[in-house]
Amino acid sequence: MLDSTLADQTQAFLDDFGTALEQGDIGKACELFQDDCYWRDLVTFTWNLKTIEGKDAVADMLTHQLATTKPKGWKLAEGEIPSEEGGVTTAWIQFETEAAQGYGLLRLKDGKVWTLLTTMVELKGHEEPAGFNRPLGAKHGAGKHRETWAEERARELAELGHTTQPYCLIIGGGQGGIAMGARLRQLGVPTIIIEKNARPGDSWRNRYKSLALHDPVWYDHLPYIKFPENWPVFTPKDKLGDWLEMYTKVMELNYWTDTIAKSASFDAEKQEWIVVVDRDGEEITLRPKQLVMATGMSGKKRMPDFPGMDSFKGVQQHSSEHDGPDQWAGKRVVVVGSNNSAHDICAALWEHDADVTMLQRSSTHIVRSDSLMEIGLGALYSEEAVRNGVTTEKADLIFASLPYRILHEFQIPAYEAMKERDKEFYDGLEKAGFWLDWGDDGSGLFMKYLRRGSGYYIDVGASQLIIDGKVKLKRGQVKALDETGVILDDGTHLAADLVVYATGYNSMNGWVADLMGQDMADKLGKCWGLGSDTTKDPGPWEGEQRNMWKPTQVPNLWMHGGNLHQSRHYSQFLALQIKARMEDIATPVYGLQDVHHLN
């Protein structure tokens, strides 16, 4: 009975809200928001990814967008009932706009909006062929000279990029490019994905051999085909490679392997890109209308420039090129860096009897994998969550509904709990000389990931090796290299046969500079980060990840990247933005972001 009342109350609220919007009464609509409110819109009202903060900002957005959005039909989502906890009513909602079907999550405090998430599900008239609308496959009836599925597919592969042009070109065929390509294919957007490696999945296979996902399976699903029930919690890299390869095949992606983009420029007259690619030795010029960079948010390696690197007689590798521990038994290895890759590589080298030293140059945030799973992710992404009805899709939306401005406030208590739970572990690390941090404001791993994309290790075993002194730890800065090793700023000399630079990655912006020139990269500006004014994430506040999955100052250029979760979730919204443009649906962008930082 309580739920029924709550449902009635919430539906009444939605009726009021819908009526105000349909009447164009922005003042009345805004009265239904708390002063201190957050409306995160993923493409439905703003044709942007935008968190609108505060009632005045809501009024401004509606003033610009309401007339073209024409929202209506606000109601409690089918099969869902609202819940109430701590004075906050939470409800799954659905609605529609002139162009699209929407779905969202509403939180009310004192009968007014505290947070509102609105997301685009599908464009009207351009729904994906699935479920009741799935394709027939076999061609019933009879007709002269009909093509079979295999013949059609072979023709498409032969023609696209040659006699016909893709509407969209995706540069980079890792999980980001693949998930995006799958969405676009389902939306009927002719797309080519180009990938420098020989097989889909090689971007994973080519990494160091001990690599496995640090995120658990429930967090990692691709769109359309979920990992099965028997899939491991933490996918080993080669197994993920195989999955991506099969996915690319069965989702019928136009995926060009052994292909490198050599240059790209925008033909302003024809409003299309001119992209020159090398496909296994053959130079081909593609002319897509839309260009998606999916080259990896962690794809452009950052190599340091220390004096004497050229005089070092041993081997030097960036972590992304490290070939694994097998040949380094009995050899001395210095690993520069103390984040995920550094830890994984150190542990594997120790396992194969190398003499390993980790060089820590700055503080690092460490959480133990099991604690992170239980405390940090369990409620949304776990077997328990799935059994409780929190599907991956729902979890994504719940996570998306927490405004970035206050997300750290939800995160801090979780990390406090981990600190307490694993006190002995952290004491051991500090005793071993490890320099720990918890993020500038104690908000831990996810915020670090969202703000700067670096600075942490999810412990799966290497920390104990450091605590036990099996992997040696040194703190300091590299002054130089000489013929035999690494010289630190305190004068220490670390003799080495191999130096691994686990020194991280540069902004995706660097890919744009390489491909289109520095001017274009500067016009685009820095990618990633929220503008939180914390370490490596300079302000001003942007409130969404800079330049990711949304319109930028460079028309028809889109940045896509991140972990499997982001590749899955944001590809939905990026694909809909691109499809709308292909179909000449009006896409008035609200709040296009400015460029504040060049890289």
Place this chain on the structure above:
Amino acid sequence: MLDSTLADQTQAFLDDFGTALEQGDIGKACELFQDDCYWRDLVTFTWNLKTIEGKDAVADMLTHQLATTKPKGWKLAEGEIPSEEGGVTTAWIQFETEAAQGYGLLRLKDGKVWTLLTTMVELKGHEEPAGFNRPLGAKHGAGKHRETWAEERARELAELGHTTQPYCLIIGGGQGGIAMGARLRQLGVPTIIIEKNARPGDSWRNRYKSLALHDPVWYDHLPYIKFPENWPVFTPKDKLGDWLEMYTKVMELNYWTDTIAKSASFDAEKQEWIVVVDRDGEEITLRPKQLVMATGMSGKKRMPDFPGMDSFKGVQQHSSEHDGPDQWAGKRVVVVGSNNSAHDICAALWEHDADVTMLQRSSTHIVRSDSLMEIGLGALYSEEAVRNGVTTEKADLIFASLPYRILHEFQIPAYEAMKERDKEFYDGLEKAGFWLDWGDDGSGLFMKYLRRGSGYYIDVGASQLIIDGKVKLKRGQVKALDETGVILDDGTHLAADLVVYATGYNSMNGWVADLMGQDMADKLGKCWGLGSDTTKDPGPWEGEQRNMWKPTQVPNLWMHGGNLHQSRHYSQFLALQIKARMEDIATPVYGLQDVHHLN
């Protein structure tokens, strides 16, 4: 409230039943059955696939099996509530035995069992690693010289069949072998699948080019990984081939391509098979304990032996070898046969401008695809069914719960309805001279499939070509061939450049004869058919499909086959039977079938 009472009543019944069984009071247990009852057991009580018909038979089975089965814990299945319709109460149930967890479907009439389905879900202590028990994947902690997933897998592939022996060998890598291999892998049974073709899926790819599944997607799922929401209703053959190939890879099956079994014999002393295979030119002797024939229930082509075949100057092909219509434009083709393949091949040839004649030698059952989907399958296997909560797994159990003895009674009305609905269509066919039937008792397609595995066409378009005279139809018998064509018993001469023999397939028993000799094949006897004493399914009544997925008169030899539905559903029970033997769990077989027909 009604449901709650029904649930209470049904649980009370289960309590009585459970108590009688636990007390070993077979008389009391039998009193809870109608005289006219059916208990279909899939492995839990009988270690067999067995339909026990009538109260006396139930008493006999329990007398033999109750003491070792030790069933208990009979209750309404979690999350399910019973329903009542037309005096029949239907309830999903769960229970356990000494060895296993069971699940079933109970139908009560007047408070007594009318039908009971009991199926084995998992062996206690040998549950599949899935869901909460899924493998960790990454290896947390650290250890000297640990293997990575890729290294372990490479070692397994290098060793199995060479320095270590598979517990089970599956001959044939189509959907049957693949589904079975996947189940066995999840159960930890070391298994090799051998396949004569170069790639998984080639058994489909190599067929005539217009082939698509005639069964819809909801009926076709493999275990563990379902076809996605966007998958076509009727999968084109090459697309299915790609799916099977990816499935084989990501399920980590030990799948030997280009491999042919040359001979197999049973070493009675060591209680293992000696199977000599040719793997891409290399002769390897395998010594598995269990041998599964998955060479295809429709795999052994039946070629007719007409006088003059060797004098014909044109091309002769069995339908399974037909290479498609492309090269036959303007040529004359005679297709001998009038079932599925014959129709598909005729239509494709007409589409490519061949001059085609279908030769109908016996009556054929035809149903239109859309009618079959709606009337025949819709309640169990359709998008509608899925939305109504009838998952494929549930549909399989509901279908399995209908006793073969009376299944035709449920089928007849559906085909009566189709006959009515498509009257004009059937009139057109008869007018065109087509010789129709509806099965000996009017029970239609499924019964024909289960009884004889042949004799029908699911119309996807070819029938209209026959009605329109575009594909010519001739009725009669082949008397002989001469240099230029086919001579019929009425003296007609059909000139031909190509003769396609769509003359069907022989019993899987023939594979056994080829591989192990005729004695072994005779010891095994005929495979498939129910013993219904209808055309091509001679009695006596067996009540289950002869020799399929269950113990036979040849120990350690198992026959697996059928469509995608059967490959999925019965592989579960066959895999559990094999796993139990590997783990030395007692498997006292009740009602081992006799051999009544040699082939």
